[in-house]
Amino acid sequence: MRKLFTVIILIVAISTPFFAFDVLPVIGDPDSAPNSHVSDHYIEHAVEECNSPNMVTAVIVDYRAFDTMFETTVMFLAGVSVVLLLAGRPKRRLISPSAVKKRGRTVRGKAVYETVNKDVMISLIEPLILIYAVYVLFHGEVSLGGGFQAGALIGMTYLLDVMVGKRQRPIFNLSKFRSAALAGVGPFIYALTGLISVFAGGMYLEYNRLPLPVHQAELHSIGITAVEIGVTIGVAGTIITIINALMERISFDDDND
Amino acid sequence: MIENNLPVLIIIVPLCAALLCLLLTGINRHLGRAVVVLAVLASLVMSVMQLGLVIKNGPIHYAIGNYKVPFGIEFVIDSLNAVIIVMISTIGFISAVYADHFVTDRRPLLHGAYNTIIALLITGLLGMASTGDVFNLYVFLEITSLSAYCLIALGGSRGIVSAYRYMLVGTIAATFYLVAAALLYGATGTLNMDDMAKILSSGDYDTVMLLSMCFLIPAFGIKMALFPFHGWQPSAYTHAEAGTRPLITGVMGKLPAYAMFRFFYCIFGTDFRYVRYLMLALGVFSVCSMLYGSLMAMWQNDIRKMLAYSSVAQIGYISLGFAIGTPIALAGSFLHMIGHAFMKGGLFFCTGAIRYKFGTTDLNDFGRIYKKMPLTCGLLTVAALSMIGIPPTAGFFSKWYLASGAADQHYWIYIAVLVISSLLNAVYFFKLIEKVFINEDAGLKDKWSRGPELPLTMLIPIVVCFVAILGIGLFNAKIVDVLLLTLGEVGL
Amino acid sequence: MILEAVLLLGLIGITLAIIFGTDLMVAVVIYCAFSFLTMFLYIVMGAPDVAFTEAVIGVISTVIFIILLRSIDRKIK
């Protein structure tokens, strides 16, 4: 009862001002402040300035590329933190399988994840996911997607691979150290792309000044692609690191609920 | 080339070191740490150069990607954040040097990851100080908080629980900050701080500013541990990992306070309708914070917990300056921000050193410890005197500026609270000094074989803090002049 | 606008179910449904990029939650 009371009080306290005052713009109004001041520039100039028809990609890796660099760094930081927090061995396993058998409980057959046929998984689904990831990575400027989604898809492939039993060798064989180091290399590629334009005499992350003998519009495409590759490596490495660290810590042997 | 890109290079150099640290530690055990320390040293040198340039030529505006101002992300360095960046990189450098003695597990993965997180914490703090974009500030805030959660969780079994609680509360704070950013973005349509200030001052935006303030005060209050929102702070500061505790306690609470100053004085300005109520609310919070923190600190037996509660009080001094609002008071609160970073950092350097040598943090064990660790106890004494506010040290002058600012505005109650809180400070810091110099020897056993007082890399931070506390006190007029270059325009 | 409102009401219902529920496994599975509804909401709002990311992240975070549930008691007092 006390819980319900607290919930109601909080709801009233936080939402009343927004009902009473008229501070936020009407949804769907094309002339409201957020839709007229800065965003028009992005919509009208994204194609010619960044050579990228997908305006969201133009915003995140060109106009506000600095944010995205630190976003990838946050992922790397999360991976490193998880590794550091779960590094030691636990003192004792919570339920060891032999102990369960000794107490005379019944074993209810195979675990669900072991009944999936892994041959079919690997030969059919995983290559498709990987191809889709590469497509999303390199086609991100034109249609939906981008570096983050591609990296997450690669990470999900690894997740499928690891979750479904451990009978065969997984398609990637990465230790925690290697995947964490890889996750650091991704954002470093990003930062290096920015630094190259500094060395060429421009501002940080100014793709126009990359020292390559191609047309101005092409330079933006090259810069965006380099940056997206960095994001992909970083995110894929991080997700693999997190999964590895969690899976090593938790034993999957007990399937007796 | 370097001179033109100083603001961004200061952040990128430690970032690159952090990203490569794990890889390099795999190659050689000491390479990763050496790269991190050198990178932070490089950013210290560059930040001093930047401070010189700012004093000579005025504020630096650096547009990343060379996009025009409201469209891209912009860094704005004026005399305030130049000084704060120097402070962050100094303390960051000395704690990166200091922290290595507290690593127990030297497997390359863990050692490398530890150094990575220190470097990323410094990067996040530097970024928060120099950015001029509302959303970019959020990203840096999250980097700082995530690395702080991890470093607090490394401090043993208590540390994990306090890190978890801090994580929940800190995420609420970050979410409230985003709500405030959404309100401001919805009203103005821009995310750049200067542009937003221009638009907000041009029309009638009072309701939006009031509402976003209602979200910003809890958000920054939680992050900097102001009185009603300080619940996570004492246990987190107490149980944080020993090597980086000076960095976390000394610097991490100050940057949200700085961001709060940016929002209230640089973006909202002082000429809108509700500014009096806002300052009154802040003033009440800071007064409660000063009294509560000092009172709680008196009852503690563990030196770490005593210093943690004392931090609540000292944050109160900083926000008291914001509540008064004259340029002199603001200068006082910034001087206190810088001075307190060195004082609290120094005290925790000493605590860590004593723990490293004798393995205790209980105040009752500190009897006549000065015979064994003369340099450490010298810093302990100077920092304690500075916390109380004895004249030649940094603490006295910041309190003096705060008090004279309050007197200008006739806030006599603030001066009374300032004096009472200083007296309470005196009570518990003299207790500490008494334990160190007068009490009976507790017969502590040295954990290490006989040798010099401390390893050289642990003495450097102690000496630097000692010099900095006295230096800030002696040259306070010069520092305040530099601060007033910016503060003269934004104050009341 | 009405579709969004209905979806949001669904989200609120799920949140209440999570807060007042007594089984963590149920909470995690319902959270998966929450993530799916959110993705749908983003598509309705015309943000396919965000929806794509939310779909991917919803899967990853649900899987991590379920991995963790292996070592945590399901029942809540």
Add this chain to the structure above:
Amino acid sequence: MMITISTFLAEKGIYLLTFILLSLGVAGIVTCNNYMKKLICMNIMQVAVIFLFLCLGQKSKGTIPVAVEGLEKAADYINPLPHGLMLTAIVVSLGTTAVGLSLLLRIREKYGTIEEDDLLMRQELLSMEERQRRKQELQRIDT
């Protein structure tokens, strides 16, 4: 009738529902006793804020922000800036969740429970044991 409801929703209703979702998240973090539920509520709170940002960039006659031949005006596309910002926010929330879960696992291993009041009780017991051990040690030294 439908138009009135639509207008009301566009002006106030959607924002109100979003803030109810946000406050439910905050309330969940404050009131729930179980640490895992608190973590799920944290995610819900962040979803509410992301949705708030997306509402700001909405245009009633706009299409998704991918440039198409023939549509040149700014009013034809939904504002891409909130989408970009919210991608960053979603990724940050995933990072926070991962760190939170690993902390949760450590708490479970150390204390054997993830209920807040149980946990506080056990911490209290542990510190009492520690104090007693310390007292005994001191007495041993004295004698």
